[in-house]
Amino acid sequence: MRGGLLPLTMVVPGREVTLISIASGRGLRARLTDMGLFEGMKLKVIHSHRPGPCIILVGGTRLILGHGMAQKILVKEE
Amino acid sequence: MSKKLTIALAGNPNSGKTTVFNNLTGARQHVGNYPGVTVEKKEGTLRYRDYEINVVDLPGIYSLTAYSIDELVARNFVVEEKPDVVIDIIDSSNLERNLYLATQFMELGVPLVLAFNMYDLAQKQGVNVDKNRLSQLLGCPIVFTVATKKQGMDELLNEAINLAEGETKLKRTTVGYGREIEEEVRKIEEVLLKDRSLMQKYPSRWLAVKSLENDTEVIKEVKENVYSGEILGQVERSAKHLEGIFGDSLEAIIADRRYGFISGACSETVRKTYEVRHTISDKIDKILVNRILGLPIFLGLMWLVFKFTFKLSEPLMGWVEAGQEALGNLFSGMLPEGSALQSLVVDGIIGGVGSVLVFVPIIFLLFLAIAVLEDSGYMARAAFIMDRLMHKIGLHGRSFIPMLLGFGCNLPAIMATRTIEDRRDRLVTILVNPFISCGARLPVYALFIGAFFPQEKAGSVLFSLYLLGMAVAILMAKLFRKYLFKGEASPFVMELPPYRIPTIKGLFIHMWERGVVYLKKAGTIIFFGCILIWFLSNFPWNPRYSKDYDALIQQAQVNEQLVVQLESEKAFEKLEKSYAGKLGRTIAPIFKPLGFGDWKISVGLVGGFVAKEIVVGTLGTLYSVGEADEESESLRQILQEERRPDGNKLYSPLVAYALMVFVLLYMPCVATIAVIKRETNSWKWPFFAAFYTTAIAWIIAFVVYQGGRLVGLGI
Numbered sequence: 001m002r003g004g005l006l007p008l009t010m011v012v013p014g015r016e017v018t019l020i021s022i023a024s025g026r027g028l029r030a031r032l033t034d035m036g037l038f039e040g041m042k043l044k045v046i047h048s049h050r051p052g053p054c055i056i057l058v059g060g061t062r063l064i065l066g067h068g069m070a071q072k073i074l075v076k077e078e
Numbered sequence: 079m080s081k082k083l084t085i086a087l088a089g090n091p092n093s094g095k096t097t098v099f100n101n102l103t104g105a106r107q108h109v110g111n112y113p114g115v116t117v118e119k120k121e122g123t124l125r126y127r128d129y130e131i132n133v134v135d136l137p138g139i140y141s142l143t144a145y146s147i148d149e150l151v152a153r154n155f156v157v158e159e160k161p162d163v164v165i166d167i168i169d170s171s172n173l174e175r176n177l178y179l180a181t182q183f184m185e186l187g188v189p190l191v192l193a194f195n196m197y198d199l200a201q202k203q204g205v206n207v208d209k210n211r212l213s214q215l216l217g218c219p220i221v222f223t224v225a226t227k228k229q230g231m232d233e234l235l236n237e238a239i240n241l242a243e244g245e246t247k248l249k250r251t252t253v254g255y256g257r258e259i260e261e262e263v264r265k266i267e268e269v270l271l272k273d274r275s276l277m278q279k280y281p282s283r284w285l286a287v288k289s290l291e292n293d294t295e296v297i298k299e300v301k302e303n304v305y306s307g308e309i310l311g312q313v314e315r316s317a318k319h320l321e322g323i324f325g326d327s328l329e330a331i332i333a334d335r336r337y338g339f340i341s342g343a344c345s346e347t348v349r350k351t352y353e354v355r356h357t358i359s360d361k362i363d364k365i366l367v368n369r370i371l372g373l374p375i376f377l378g379l380m381w382l383v384f385k386f387t388f389k390l391s392e393p394l395m396g397w398v399e400a401g402q403e404a405l406g407n408l409f410s411g412m413l414p415e416g417s418a419l420q421s422l423v424v425d426g427i428i429g430g431v432g433s434v435l436v437f438v439p440i441i442f443l444l445f446l447a448i449a450v451l452e453d454s455g456y457m458a459r460a461a462f463i464m465d466r467l468m469h470k471i472g473l474h475g476r477s478f479i480p481m482l483l484g485f486g487c488n489l490p491a492i493m494a495t496r497t498i499e500d501r502r503d504r505l506v507t508i509l510v511n512p513f514i515s516c517g518a519r520l521p522v523y524a525l526f527i528g529a530f531f532p533q534e535k536a537g538s539v540l541f542s543l544y545l546l547g548m549a550v551a552i553l554m555a556k557l558f559r560k561y562l563f564k565g566e567a568s569p570f571v572m573e574l575p576p577y578r579i580p581t582i583k584g585l586f587i588h589m590w591e592r593g594v595v596y597l598k599k600a601g602t603i604i605f606f607g608c609i610l611i612w613f614l615s616n617f618p619w620n621p622r623y624s625k626d627y628d629a630l631i632q633q634a635q636v637n638e639q640l641v642v643q644l645e646s647e648k649a650f651e652k653l654e655k656s657y658a659g660k661l662g663r664t665i666a667p668i669f670k671p672l673g674f675g676d677w678k679i680s681v682g683l684v685g686g687f688v689a690k691e692i693v694v695g696t697l698g699t700l701y702s703v704g705e706a707d708e709e710s711e712s713l714r715q716i717l718q719e720e721r722r723p724d725g726n727k728l729y730s731p732l733v734a735y736a737l738m739v740f741v742l743l744y745m746p747c748v749a750t751i752a753v754i755k756r757e758t759n760s761w762k763w764p765f766f767a768a769f770y771t772t773a774i775a776w777i778i779a780f781v782v783y784q785g786g787r788l789v790g791l792g793i
Contacts, residue, residue: 026292026327028569033333034141035571036175046360047367052466053475055367055574060172062359064462066474066570 006077008054008070011045017075018042024072036061043075080130084159085238088152088183089167090176091138092575094195097225098167099135102235126235134161140175142182143293150295156188157280163238165191170200170207170222173348177340178333180216181253187281189241190218193234197222204350212347217251252283253339255332258323262316263287269312273305289313290320291329359576363459372463379456383447385537387440394439395524402432418619426612429698431605440524441517442593448486449588453580457482458572465570471552472559474570477507481551484514485544488750491516492757502563506555508754509763512746512771513551515544518690522741525694529714530734539735547742550774607692611685614658621655623648672740672776673733673783676722683740689747736783743775 011017019041022029032038036059046062048054053066065073087102089095103122120135136155137148156164164183168176173194183190194200194207213220219237223230240246255263266286271277276285276299288296290313300306317328324331366375406428413420451457457479465475476498484491491511498504523543527536627648634640653659661684662677669675669683678697685692694713701716720728729737745768746754754764 024569026329029327030141030143030291030329030333032571033330034143034178035573036172036178038330038333038337047363047462049367049369049372049462049466052469053462053570055363055462059175061175062574062576064458064465064475064570064572064574066465067469069569069571072569 004076005074008045008056008065008073008075009048009050009067011048011075011077013045013048013054015077016042016044017077020074020076022073024069028069028072035063037063037073080125080128082132083129083163083239083242084132084134084161086134086136086156086159086161086164087167088136088156088164088179089138089195090140090169090179091573093138093167093169093176094225095138095167096135098165098193098195098223098231098234099133101225101228101231102131103133127239129239131235134159139179141179142186143291153295156183156186160188162189162242163191164188165193165234165238167193167195167223167225170194170197170205171203173200173205173207173344174337174340177216177344178336180218181336181339184217184250184252185281185284185287187250187284191234191237191241192216192218192220193223193230194220195223195225197230198224198227206349208347212343213248215251215343215347217248219246219248253336255287255335259290259320259332259335262290262320266290266309266312266316269305269309273303273309276300276303287332290317291332292317359455362577366456367459367462372459376460376463379451381541383444383451386447387443391440391443398432398435398438402428402435406432418616421616422609422612426609426616427605429608431608432698438593438597440520442589444517444520445486445593446585446589448483449585450580451482453578453584453588455575455577458574461572462574471556473503473506473555476570476572477503480507480511481514481548484511484516486517488512488514488516488746489753492750492753495757502559505758505763506558506563508757509558509767510551510555512750512767513547513554513743515547515742516690518747519742521691521694523738525697525713526717526729526734526738529717530729530731543738543742546739546778550743550778554774607685607689608696611658611681611692611696614661615653615656615681617657618655621652623651668776669740671784672779673736674728674740676720676728679737683744686741687745687748689749690741693741732783732786736779736786739782740775740779743771743778745772745775 005020008017019037019039021039022032022037037043041058043056043058046055046057051067053064054070056063056065087095087099099120099122103124122133122135124131124133134155136152139149139152142149142153142156155161166180166183168180177192180190180192192213194209197207200207207220207222209220209222219241221230221234221237223234225231237246254260263283263286266289267282270282270285285296285300289300289309297310300309303309320328320331365371368375406424409428410420410424413423451460460482461475461478463475464478468474468478477495480491480495480498482491488511491514492508495504495507495511498507523540527539531539625647627644631641631644634644658681659677662680665684666675666677666680669680678701679693682693682696685696697717698713701713717729718727722728745751751764751768754767755761758764
């Protein structure tokens with residue numbers, strides 16, 4: 001099954017996705033990279049309070065991402 | 079003589095760093111469960127082998143990019159103080175991300191020991207690490223630790239000492255960035271080498287890589303030097319060249335290479351037999367952060383916290399009160415009757431400080447409840463749940479944690495705003511924090527609620543005050559965001575720790591640490607505040623009375639009732655003519671429209687600038703002075719009977735409520751003002767905070783009182 005690109009906010013909780021790109025300024029992108037969130041990383045959306053924040057599982061850690069943040073993260077469904 | 083050694087502890091938030099620190103030094107300090115709780119620089123010492131070791135606990139950080147204050151603090155410490163060894167605490171169940179920080183320490187060239195912490199948990203999740211091989215690949219010693227069970231601590235210290243003594247036989251390694259980048263790094267290093275002063279401070283390779291990463295602090299540092307033009311020119315050329323080759327931003331590529339290096343090292347040495355799943359935490363989260371249930375559960379928990387605090391503290395308060403009374407009686411018997419010294423000790427010191435100490439149980443219990451929320455990991459969930467609401471007022475979930483801490487004390491709360499990266503967000507969070515009702519305001523509520531509201535309504539009245547504080551904070555945040563600090567909300571990202579069952583010991587340590595701050599305040603600021611107020615309300619010691627009381631009392635010896643009445647009149651007149659009486663009278667008219675234009679409470683409110691709980695202490699002092707007979711009555715009963723000059727009762731439940739609203743909102747205490755000054759680094763904001771909060775307090779108390787009268791809620 002192949003899916004197109006979509007922002008993280010639109011991913012249904014429980015789905016595993018691959019991070020394709022982060023469409024944001026340099027500082028923010030660096031910050032996310034430091035926290036283990038970068039291109040090619042597999043992540044899973046655990047909770048999503050649309051239109052609010054979501055919780056993702058990435059490499060053994062769970063992160064809370066605000067809505068604005070999640071909107072800027074483009075992912076691809078498996 | 080023992081040799082000295084400095085060890086710095088570094089690591090990601092939630093890696094168990096603070097627990098390691100506690101194990102090593104035995105120091106008692108706070109272990110929160112959400113990221114960024116350790117912002118203060120914490121130190122401790124221990125003796126090990128023939129060393130006297132100084133351990134510094136650095137803030138929890140993800141990287142050394144100096145993106146937030148925490149990272150800058152940690153980096154500056156390592157660069158400037160040059161600790162003998164840095165121990166990087168690593169969460170073994172999330173090796174790759176945690177090692178990212180380690181690669182940056184390696185680059186900085188500091189002597190590094192890696193503590194693979196929570197190794198038992200990682201093993202349970204099927205992680206197996208070839209320690210020897212991995213430490214060769216990374217070029218630094220690795221120790222498996224389980225900080226919660228105190229395992230591996232000796233080994234950690236041994237490795238640190240061996241490293242400091244140069245006995246460790248490991249070849250230093252560093253991340254390779256690939257041919258193209260390495261070439262440019264070399265070019266930049268060549269230019270950098272000309273600058274001696276810079277080279278004394280930093281390793282050239284680190285500076286070169288950091289400037290390619292466009293690290294603002296490093297660039298700033300370089301700019302201050304003689305060769306800055308040449309260096310920055312080279313950096314710019316290199317960056318342009320490399321971005322041309324890779325077609326992506328350089329930070330991304332450099333970060334990518336670091337992760338590549340880590341996963342390369344790990345793929346050879348780390349075996350994962352099965353996938354990591356936090357099933358239990360996730361199951362709990364299904365309910366606690368549920369879209370629909372999350373918010374009501376959160377509010378319910380908050381309500382429980384207050385209920386618990388109030389109910390449980392009631393009997394304890396009685397005991398403290400009894401002890402204080404006994405002490406007062408003891409001293410008044412020992413000291414000369416009617417002397418200034420007796421008055422100072424019994425009324426000023428024991429009476430004033432005692433009425434503050436009465437509330438120690440309530441404050442400790444509140445801190446205990448907050449510690450449960452923090453240590454269990456619920457606090458971070460609360461941030462998640464509140465994010466949507468916080469977003470509406472232009473802040474995000476992260477600002478919510480300082481707000482919650484504010485319920486305990488505004489000082490740690492304002493300090494906790496350091497983890498908020500955006501300056502505007504941070505200022506707004508600081509400025510509205512004083513509206514969050516801290517523990518110090520509880521004594522005032524407890525006094526007035528106890529006196530003017532029936533027992534069964536106490537909880538709801540108290541809760542309504544807390545809600546009002548939050549509502550005002552939210553409203554002001556919204557206004558500030560709209561007019562004072564315009565701009566979009568900054569992005570919100572935060573780590574969610576797994577749920578943990580708090581340990582009894584941990585909870586009590588945390589409760590104690592925060593409670594002690596309150597006790598210290600009672601011991602110092604409040605102590606002197608009470609003495610000052612005692613002085614103001616007792617001097618001039620012999621004012622010019624309207625009647626010759628002493629002579630009249632002499633004459634009335636036989637009529638006991640008359641004597642009591644005369645003595646009471648004398649005491650009241652004395653108080654009226656004291657400095658405090660004059661001061662109170664001067665400012666009382668300001669409070670008249672709010673329903674409590676009484677000079678005694680006015681003096682109390684002035685004292686509240688020193689610390690909010692002084693309001694109670696002052697009333698205690700003022701009223702015990704006003705009492706002619708030594709039979710100590712509880713302050714609550716006196717307040718209930720207090721009358722205006724026209725004979726009507728001064729306090730009705732409505733007046734009491736307006737007063738509590740005013741106390742809730744008006745000028746933050748001196749300590750809070752001082753912290754705001756420190757955190758914003760200017761006098762502008764503390765002054766602004768003091769002024770605008772008082773204005774708002776007056777307006778809202780006015781609306782409450784006059785509005786209440788209009789709808790007929792009391793006279």
